[in-house]
Amino acid sequence: MTAISELRVNGDRLWGRLEEMARIGATPAGGVHRLALSDEDRRARDLFRAWAGSLGLAVSVDGIGNMFARREGPEGTGAPAESRPPLVLGSHLDSQPTGGRFDGPLGVLAALEVVETLEEHGVRTARPIEVVNWTNEEGARFPPAMMGSGVFSARFDLADALGATDPDGMTVSDAIDRIGYRGALPVGGRPIAAALELHIEQGPILEEDGCEIGVVTGVQGARWFDLAIVGEEAHAGSTPMSRRTDPVAALGRFLVDVNRRVERDFAPHGRLTFGVLAAEPASRNTVPGRVTVSVDLRHPDDATLDDMEDALREAATDACLERGAAWRLDDVWRSPPVRFSGRCIDAVRAAADLCGYSSMPMVAGAGHDSVHTNDVAPTGMIFVPCEGGISHNEAENITPAQAEAGANVLLHAALRLVEPTPADMLSAPTNQPGGAA
């Protein structure tokens, strides 16, 4: 019999499932189109349910379509079921409109592979394990993103989520019924011992460092603003440059200054993005009276986000003083940084060491369902590198060895967390809620 520490997943079996799943909604360019609650999503769910059923797992579906495939812990422990909350492993099966094959499915199918490995070797665990497929992580068809886990954690209201509409006006509620995935299980409101999610990094750091496993310690915070700079509309031909109050000139200096400050003072973790720019009245031969720009600031540390926000305001003040323009900064959204559970982080690091993989701690740049499970249970994430850091793109790619390494770490981190646990593990971590989409 294999010692527990020598257990390894079957990488070929995992890769085979990833390939089979990637055929559902496959695009000619090698990606997938599997929008939440579409026919493709239904087929992906059916396949997941069939695989889980073949392993003897009981699949239940909740009122927002989250799917839980449960492997029971040992029977006859004498403890009532509710005193043994499950360890939850998984991710999502939906994709962006032109998404990749691994963003999401890797975490779900690796969790299934972990359970199959335990079955194969006759390993019973002290608590149940549930493999989860969270509904609508991407939010591409129905905003907001991370919907199913958000309702599960009570961050989002169920009725609001069910009422969200796609661009054709169809509601989540109708879409769930159309594909037959509204389940009887109440959404959330039950204890979870801990949650783990394996995911591709979606960035270039692990690959550049030649590192096999990212031990994710948390998710960076984000702040969104709208900046408006107000000057004076004027004729493009007859108004001398010296007589203008041109908000575009102020905006130009602002953009350069604040970019320089973030690159100089907040490297390497600070991020600054101006995604939407507009001028009014948007006429070729009129000096605009008003320009607006969206601002997206990100950093893993909340105090540093405060400093970045100060830098933004200083740059706006300086740029507008020089041009005689006025400015106004409106708050749009704030998502504080998330810190994952120390116990889960330790379990992931120890699992990588046990399997002989190189690892490094890192902060997730994107939002994940784990941001929401972290509200209700100790949570951890495992990253594996992806080619060129490319994701949300049909070219997204990983190797079979990378998938296998991630699944092995998931297996051993899970085994550490299903040990009989002290009571402290059953309470949620004491950190601030929040996470960045």
Ligand SMILES: [Zn+2]
């Ligand atoms: Zn994802």
